[in-house]
Amino acid sequence: MWERIAEELPRFFTYYNVIFLLKAMFTTFLLSMIGCLLGSIMGGVLAILKLTKSAMLLPLRAVALVYIEFFRRIPFLVTLLLIFFVFQAIGLEMSVFAVAVVSVWVIATAFIAEIARSGLESVPAAQWEAAEVMNFNLLQTLRTIILPQAWKVILPPAFSFFVMFIKDTALASQIGVVELTYSAKVLNNKGFSAALAFGVVLLLYYMLSYPLTKIGAWMEKKLDIS
Amino acid sequence: MTYLSIDQCDAFYGDQKVLECVTLDVDKGDVVSLIGPSGSGKSTLLRVLVGLNKPTNGRVVLEGEEIDYHNKRSLRRARERFAIVFQQYNLFQNMTVLKNVTIAPVKIQGRSKKEVEKEAIEILEKVGLGEKLKSYPEELSGGQQQRVAIARSLALKPEILLLDEVTSALDPELVNEVLDTIRLLAKEGRTMIIVSHEMSFVLEVSSKIAFMDAGKIIEVGEPHKILKNPDTDRAREFMGKILRH
Numbered sequence: 001m002w003e004r005i006a007e008e009l010p011r012f013f014t015y016y017n018v019i020f021l022l023k024a025m026f027t028t029f030l031l032s033m034i035g036c037l038l039g040s041i042m043g044g045v046l047a048i049l050k051l052t053k054s055a056m057l058l059p060l061r062a063v064a065l066v067y068i069e070f071f072r073r074i075p076f077l078v079t080l081l082l083i084f085f086v087f088q089a090i091g092l093e094m095s096v097f098a099v100a101v102v103s104v105w106v107i108a109t110a111f112i113a114e115i116a117r118s119g120l121e122s123v124p125a126a127q128w129e130a131a132e133v134m135n136f137n138l139l140q141t142l143r144t145i146i147l148p149q150a151w152k153v154i155l156p157p158a159f160s161f162f163v164m165f166i167k168d169t170a171l172a173s174q175i176g177v178v179e180l181t182y183s184a185k186v187l188n189n190k191g192f193s194a195a196l197a198f199g200v201v202l203l204l205y206y207m208l209s210y211p212l213t214k215i216g217a218w219m220e221k222k223l224d225i226s
Numbered sequence: 227m228t229y230l231s232i233d234q235c236d237a238f239y240g241d242q243k244v245l246e247c248v249t250l251d252v253d254k255g256d257v258v259s260l261i262g263p264s265g266s267g268k269s270t271l272l273r274v275l276v277g278l279n280k281p282t283n284g285r286v287v288l289e290g291e292e293i294d295y296h297n298k299r300s301l302r303r304a305r306e307r308f309a310i311v312f313q314q315y316n317l318f319q320n321m322t323v324l325k326n327v328t329i330a331p332v333k334i335q336g337r338s339k340k341e342v343e344k345e346a347i348e349i350l351e352k353v354g355l356g357e358k359l360k361s362y363p364e365e366l367s368g369g370q371q372q373r374v375a376i377a378r379s380l381a382l383k384p385e386i387l388l389l390d391e392v393t394s395a396l397d398p399e400l401v402n403e404v405l406d407t408i409r410l411l412a413k414e415g416r417t418m419i420i421v422s423h424e425m426s427f428v429l430e431v432s433s434k435i436a437f438m439d440a441g442k443i444i445e446v447g448e449p450h451k452i453l454k455n456p457d458t459d460r461a462r463e464f465m466g467k468i469l470r471h
Contacts, residue, residue, distance in 0.1 A: 129278055130316035133309070135306065145318050
């Protein structure tokens with residue numbers, strides 16, 4: 001096997017192939033990045049919604065609850081195919097990339113909502129009461145008192161979710177998104193050995209997720225209050 | 227006209243009635259202490275006054291103005307006039323001492339930061355914490371944290387201060403530093419409602435004592451009378467138990 005890889009190497013790293021791989025890597029990056037970013041925003045909104053108590057928002061809370069419970073329980077591939085076919089059925093012209101982004105967004109929203117909720121709930125209820133009797137409203141309480149204390153609980157699982165999701169975006173290759181895993185398949189089909197093609201892609205995945213872990217650790221340190 | 231009148235208030239925790247027909251009058255400058263066994267509704271009464279528990283029945287009238295706890299504006303106004311200090315201090319863990327004291331007056335009441343900080347420093351010096359402005363709550367002892375909590379509520383300029391078992395969570399040797407602070411406030415003529423188990427302290431600072439049991443006020447009166455010679459059997463039994471030692 002090693003001989004074969006050594007023999008293939010010069011042919012593998014041609015200008016064209018390198019650009020092809022980097023583009024695929026960028027697609028994986030964008031897919032995870034946009035999906036998780038939008039998912040974090042929506043997830044945050046759902047988590048905050050679940051904290052509210054007013055009767056007026058009860059229907060919205062119910063929707064949030066069902067959404068979170070539902071989408072955390074179905075596999076990413078199923079969501080992906082579902083959204084792919086739903087968009088086709090309603091005649092919405094969307095690129096496979098857009099479909100994949102929406103799928104990541106949908107799933108990330110559900111997971112981040114749950115991570116954020118448990119983080120927010122880790123702050124003792126007494127902190128809310130102290131704020132409430134001083135006339136802080138919900139958003140003031142969250143911004144100045146609860147979130148600064150909740151970050152250190154929210155960030156570690158959130159970042160491990162992001163890292164996990166970079167890997168799960170490989171499934172987008174199933175609907176034809178040219179991301180890293182897809183590019184490895186293409187190169188494999190072109191005749192390069194699977195060990196080489198997937199080995200290189202493996203390293204590229206690592207290069208994407210390692211800095212993310214570092215950023216997570218840095219943010220934890222930066223936001224640590226004490 | 228009575229300054230603060232609590233009139234036949236009921237309150238529930240879930241299905242359980244925790245306050246029943248509670249009636250209490252407080253005059254300006256009064257220090258009213260609530261005593262009684264655990265679970266008798268003392269803390270609940272304070273929580274009702276600041277709207278953390280909503281009264282289901284009865285009225286709370288402050289200077290002729292009835293507080294409607296289900297009306298946002300009325301509740302907001304009530305919370306400007308009452309300030310509560312909790313047993314567990316409940317300082318904001320992510321803020322320094324000074325920030326804990328200044329955040330609400332600046333952010334919520336919209337007062338000038340400079341002026342509030344100056345006042346906050348004066349208050350913190352008064353409670354003996356002028357050196358701790360930049361400390362975080364977790365760096366302080368329980369007694370110090372509780373004094374910060376008292377300073378925080380004073381900075382809000384409330385008309386009535388509610389103290390909910392403020393020494394119960396403290397180590398015995400830290401109790402006095404907090405009691406001294408409260409003595410100081412009593413001397414200044416602040417209107418306070420105090421829930422406490424420190425009987426000799428209660429006897430010393432109170433202008434009036436209410437004995438509560440099972441969600442009701444059983445007996446109200448002059449401190450010596452309630453502690454030493456109450457009219458009701460229930461109060462006599464309670465005092466007998468706690469004052470024997």
